Amino acid sequence: MSSTLLEVTRASHEEIERLERIIVKDLQNEPASSKDRLFQSHRVRGMIDTITTTTEKLIDIYEDKDNARKDEIAALGGQTATGTNVFSAFYDRLKEIREYHRKHPAARVVDANEEYEELLKEEPRIEFRGEEAFGRYLDLHELYNEYINSKFGEPIEYSAYLDVFSEPHKIPRKSKLTRQYREYLENLLEYLIYFFERTEPLQDLDRIFSKLSTDFEERWSNGMVEGWENDNGENGNVPTQLAVIDLDYYSTVEELMEVGPEMLKEALGALGLKTGGTVQQRSERLFLTKHTPVDQLDRKHFAKGSHRPEQNGAPVAPKEADNSKEIALLEAKLRKICELLHETIVRTKENVEKKQALTYEEMEAEREEEEVQADTESDDDEQQIYNPLKLPMGWDGKPIPYWLYKLHGLGQEFKCEICGNHSYWGRRAFERHFKEWRHQHGMRCLGIPNTKNFNEITSIKEAKILWERIQERQGLNKWRPDLEEEYEDKEGNIYNKKTYTDLQRQGLI
16 A cells, blocks of 8 residues: 555655654753763654754656656546546556455554654664773774874873863874874774764764864865964965975885875985886985985986986975865864864863872772662652752752751862862862872972871962971981091090091091
8 A cells, every 4th residue: 555656645745744743852851861861862863863864755756757756647637648547547456455455354554653653762783992981981092093093193101192082183193194193094084983973963063064174175275274384385285394305304215115105206206316216215225315416416316307406305296285274174174073072072181180090999989889870860750859959969869958068168169270170079088188189199290298297288389388397307406427436446435427427537546
């Protein structure tokens, strides 16, 4: 019965309307936890994809390129080759329906609402690594190892890498034209896009990048792309200092080989040198021009009929300019997606710093506590608790009594500059925080041991002054053998080491 084109059209419209109602119903439910929110977003995303696919099929039906829909409508109206006979067409359709029900007497009407209601209970399968903690943190360890082992990177800690990976404009421009940097940039961008699609499935990243590409083209033509500004170029042309392969940046032939065979070939051709051979042979031939003027090279290195240029360098073909533009676009996309993931990056850094101050047992206990808390949140389907005074929650998930709130002074705020101006509410929480990971990390960054001497110290300036005084006091109490080590002569007189040595040199003892 659903084989006719009009019935398929009607069923498709019905499916779209049902899915739209299911989406509205799902979004009206407030998720109890971040995990439920993620499941809800992926369910809605799946239904939106289904609506998009169904709509595309409907567009093909309405365009009616093969006139199938037009013929079916004409047949329903009784239009045939011999003329129009409405009653004949009506009874033919009635006969077809009766014949169908005679062959399928057990056929029943299926309530589609039940099938669609099951979609609200579905928990989509989302793949996350263990380090990502179901989308709460980033896992950049592989890319971090790639960064510190590259020539454009530097040996830094993982926590410091989380600050610099989103700032590619700070990398020297000479290091960006290598194949190694481009592969690193592509891998980093691919991971961040994949992570963003898993944690924010309702965001249209293609539209964001499309708008970014349009703005990038305009800024590139004006030479205003961050990290790629033209010093004396116009309309996006590569500036003069980038129009040559500056051999001063390469100390060995192996480093020059990373430029690539095509670029080496073009550079050699521009100098009039032979362009054949392996990548190593081309690099060795071009590397000769670093210390030897081109006009003094042996004639065997030149191609036949070539002219010797005077410049110690090789103009770069437009292909290199295109390569620079592609890398700059990758960097622009990286900065944009880092803006979208800013909260996740900050949360990841805090988690890394926190782990550095915890033992293995404490990390395991915290992980188990987070799992229990997540299960408790997902099982809690109660209504939002009325809390107009915004009192802290107790162990039972309800606001604590107001008298208890006043007794512990939880309305009193204490700020600690060492902890990054973090606020602590109540005297008890303030005193306890001196032994917690955040304060310990701040003291470690200042190079000061976190001892009892520094309790109640929240100012960086005061902590430094106290540490200087402690060091001075330790210097006064230090053992000084010249003044405190005692010596006795034959007559029983007691001297310190310095006096005894002086008298002994003078022959008085």
